[in-house]
Amino acid sequence: MTDRRILERFFHDLATPLSGLSLHLERAHRLVTKGEDASEALEIALREVEKAFALFERGRATLLAQPGDEERI
Amino acid sequence: MKVLIVEDDVATRKGLDLAVRDLGGQTRAVGTAGEAARAIEEFKPEVLLVDVHLPDGDGIEVFRLARESDPQRDGIVITGQASLDSAVEALRAGVSDYLLKPLRTAQLEVVFQRLAARRRLESEVDSLRGELLETGRLGELIGLSEPMKKVFDTLRRVARSNAPVLITGASGTGKEVAARTIHRLSRRATTPFVAFNCGAISPTLIESELFGHERGSFTGADKRRLGYFEEANGGTLFLDEITEMGSDLQVKLLRVLEAKTVRRVGGSQDLRVDVRLVSATNRDPQAAIREGKLREDLYYRLNVLPLALPTLSERREDIPLLAEHFRKLIEEQEKSGVTAWDPKALDLLQRWDWPGNVRELRNVVHRAYVMTEGETIRPQVIAELLPGTKETSSPRGRAEPGEKRKAASKRA
Numbered sequence: 407m408t409d410r411r412i413l414e415r416f417f418h419d420l421a422t423p424l425s426g427l428s429l430h431l432e433r434a435h436r437l438v439t440k441g442e443d444a445s446e447a448l449e450i451a452l453r454e455v456e457k458a459f460a461l462f463e464r465g466r467a468t469l470l471a472q473p474g475d476e477e478r479i
Numbered sequence: 480m481k482v483l484i485v486e487d488d489v490a491t492r493k494g495l496d497l498a499v500r501d502l503g504g505q506t507r508a509v510g511t512a513g514e515a516a517r518a519i520e521e522f523k524p525e526v527l528l529v530d531v532h533l534p535d536g537d538g539i540e541v542f543r544l545a546r547e548s549d550p551q552r553d554g555i556v557i558t559g560q561a562s563l564d565s566a567v568e569a570l571r572a573g574v575s576d577y578l579l580k581p582l583r584t585a586q587l588e589v590v591f592q593r594l595a596a597r598r599r600l601e602s603e604v605d606s607l608r609g610e611l612l613e614t615g616r617l618g619e620l621i622g623l624s625e626p627m628k629k630v631f632d633t634l635r636r637v638a639r640s641n642a643p644v645l646i647t648g649a650s651g652t653g654k655e656v657a658a659r660t661i662h663r664l665s666r667r668a669t670t671p672f673v674a675f676n677c678g679a680i681s682p683t684l685i686e687s688e689l690f691g692h693e694r695g696s697f698t699g700a701d702k703r704r705l706g707y708f709e710e711a712n713g714g715t716l717f718l719d720e721i722t723e724m725g726s727d728l729q730v731k732l733l734r735v736l737e738a739k740t741v742r743r744v745g746g747s748q749d750l751r752v753d754v755r756l757v758s759a760t761n762r763d764p765q766a767a768i769r770e771g772k773l774r775e776d777l778y779y780r781l782n783v784l785p786l787a788l789p790t791l792s793e794r795r796e797d798i799p800l801l802a803e804h805f806r807k808l809i810e811e812q813e814k815s816g817v818t819a820w821d822p823k824a825l826d827l828l829q830r831w832d833w834p835g836n837v838r839e840l841r842n843v844v845h846r847a848y849v850m851t852e853g854e855t856i857r858p859q860v861i862a863e864l865l866p867g868t869k870e871t872s873s874p875r876g877r878a879e880p881g882e883k884r885k886a887a888s889k890r891a
Contacts, residue, residue, distance in 0.1 A: 418559040420581075421580035423488075424580070425494065426493075428494075429583075430494050450494075457490075
């Protein structure tokens with residue numbers, strides 16, 4: 407896979423938990439504004455952050471495993 | 480709005496579900512294409528919010544399936560940056576919009592607002608079409624005659640396009656009303672409609688009115704002013720009496736139409752504008768070209784979609800309908816209790832030639848309304864306003880327009 411493809415894949419994989427994170431964080435904000443309980447929304451948001459971190463680690467490993475410029479030459 | 484959410488990631492699905500509900504939607508959320516097929520049958524959604532990649536299929540196919548059973552259904556696809564090609568394919572398949580991951584509620588809100596505005600517009604267009612069929616109306620245009628049916632038909636087709644329109648018709652035939660109706664029926668209906676009469680302003684001022692000016696660009700320009708093109712950005716600009724515009728300005732207008740940019744008088748920047756141009760003239764455009772009043776190259780640019788409006792004497796059968804429409808409007812404003820027409824008064828109106836067309840008719844109806852004592856507009860009032868109509872023979876006689884006018888003149 408080229409560097410560019412790897413990066414695209416990296417962003418793509420991260421985009422799903424980041425979607426969950428922003429939607430639930432924003433939901434938590436709406437609930438707090440209305441004076442309602444936001445703990446469930448925040449809990450889901452936290453799980454999505456953890457998922458994103460796990461995916462980040464995996465992506466970083468793939469990225470670092472790429473051959474350097476001198477090897478490609 | 481009933482929204483079916485199809486997204487395989489549990490947290491995102493739940494986040495979307497709650498966000499759409501908070502935006503006022505009624506939702507059903509599922510995780511696979513198979514579940515979506517069942518939900519389409521049971522839930523009968525108006526909108527599908529669907530991820531392009533599903534574990535058991537393709538989100539665009541789910542949308543296509545939903546469209547088969549109801550072509551009015553709208554679709555919004557969710558896609559990642561890496562799948563932008565899928566978004567393009569989805570747009571080709573007829574989805575209204577797409578959302579890029581990572582999703583944000585604000586993004587969702589904008590897309591839903593846009594969708595709601597479009598659905599409102601479509602429902603207004605439907606109701607206008609219904610109005611037309613039932614009462615002979617299209618927007619503010621009124622008529623059941625054959626010439627007007629043709630106008631309505633052309634106008635509806637013209638409204639769907641974004642191309643320039645040139646409306647021709649004698650003075651008072653309703654060119655601006657037609658332009659407004661085109662705008663109201665178009666996808667730009669919720670955007671500005673700006674009308675400008677090129678004949679009503681000194682030729683030296685037209686340029687700054689149209690294109691705006693920078694501060695200090697000429698004596699009296701003490702501040703920057705936006706021109707009509709900028710004011711109409713995103714919407715429709717109606718230029719009436721286009722042949723009254725000087726030849727040098729016609730060249731500039733042509734350039735604007737070609738480049739889709741304007742430059743304010745005294746300015747140095749070209750500003751991009753998205754304006755649908757509807758222009759009009761009461762002259763025969765070909766004759767205006769021969770007389771040097773209209774540049775031929777501009778004419779071809781403006782006349783992509785021509786719309787010719789008939790004179791009132793070419794559609795006499797519409798006169799009672801129009802007269803009653805104006806009477807109602809005047810009654811709403813003045814509330815004098817003039818609520819009806821004596822049929823003979825309407826007959827007299829149909830006998831006149833109406834050189835000033837619908838505008839003249841509206842003025843005559845207004846004067847008749849003011850002069851009427853009691854509830855009914857009598858033929859005597861009309862005869863007084865239109866001398867020469869009272870002594871003609873058969874009440875619904877249809878002599879040639881010219882003949883009647885001549886008869887009236889002779890008597891006078």
